[in-house]
Amino acid sequence: MAEASSSSKSLRSPIARARGLGSAHEGVHHWWTQRLTALALIPLGIWFVASVVCLAGADHAAITQWLGAPFTLVALSLTLIAAFYHAVLGLQVVIEDYIHTKAVKLTLIILIQFAAFAFTAAGIIALLMTAFAG
Amino acid sequence: MAGHPRPLSPHLQVYRPQLTSFTSIMHRLTGIGLAVGLLYLVCWLVAAASGLDAFDRLQSFNGSIIGKLLLLGWSIAFFYHLLNGIRHLAWDAGWGFELPAAYKTGYAVLIGTALLTILAWVIGYYQMGAF
Numbered sequence: 001m002a003e004a005s006s007s008s009k010s011l012r013s014p015i016a017r018a019r020g021l022g023s024a025h026e027g028v029h030h031w032w033t034q035r036l037t038a039l040a041l042i043p044l045g046i047w048f049v050a051s052v053v054c055l056a057g058a059d060h061a062a063i064t065q066w067l068g069a070p071f072t073l074v075a076l077s078l079t080l081i082a083a084f085y086h087a088v089l090g091l092q093v094v095i096e097d098y099i100h101t102k103a104v105k106l107t108l109i110i111l112i113q114f115a116a117f118a119f120t121a122a123g124i125i126a127l128l129m130t131a132f133a134g
Numbered sequence: 135m136a137g138h139p140r141p142l143s144p145h146l147q148v149y150r151p152q153l154t155s156f157t158s159i160m161h162r163l164t165g166i167g168l169a170v171g172l173l174y175l176v177c178w179l180v181a182a183a184s185g186l187d188a189f190d191r192l193q194s195f196n197g198s199i200i201g202k203l204l205l206l207g208w209s210i211a212f213f214y215h216l217l218n219g220i221r222h223l224a225w226d227a228g229w230g231f232e233l234p235a236a237y238k239t240g241y242a243v244l245i246g247t248a249l250l251t252i253l254a255w256v257i258g259y260y261q262m263g264a265f
Binding site: 133 | 162165166168169172173175176179180182183184186189190193209212216219220222223226254257258259261262263
């Protein structure tokens, strides 16, 4: 059915349909990774916020002990990676929606990507330093 | 923009706000807020790694009025974006698109955000020995 109607009505060429990249020429990669990171952030985000709430009022020693624990090191690193990735994808759409000057748009998208990489790295390195300081 | 301002959609002056549009706009706003919160989280991790002085300075800012308001805002934004994000994932799976369902889940997100935020702060203050 789909083939019969597409051959007569669709404006999209058969090769374009086969590639499946759509009008943005990127396919569903952006959409899909945003959902994947969202899914990962459900347990990671709940774990992180619950942990921080339970640590309310704790002193430096108690917090660095928690930050330096192997599970925290792994889980919080994953949280940072997923959260910054998710944030870049989301902010990119906001920029694309409201900034229409191509140079400004591209500059802002590049800036948030660089910033996200830098902050993710800084966060993970800080965690490693806390874990291996003692 | 090349000199031709395009009309805004939705046309803000004549568009009647609805629960569905409100929750959609709030998802985007809380997302932007949480991105800023992520930067602050990394600052907190760096402060914790660099020693007692830097960490205590950041923690005392967290305890100030402005700090507490920021943390309150980020906790509301987190729970809202989490719950409404799950609502979006359900939509992606094809569930809950009917208008009555979209309204029901929209109210559930708002009530859930309020309850989880209150719960988090009550537990937090309990941890600090407030009661």
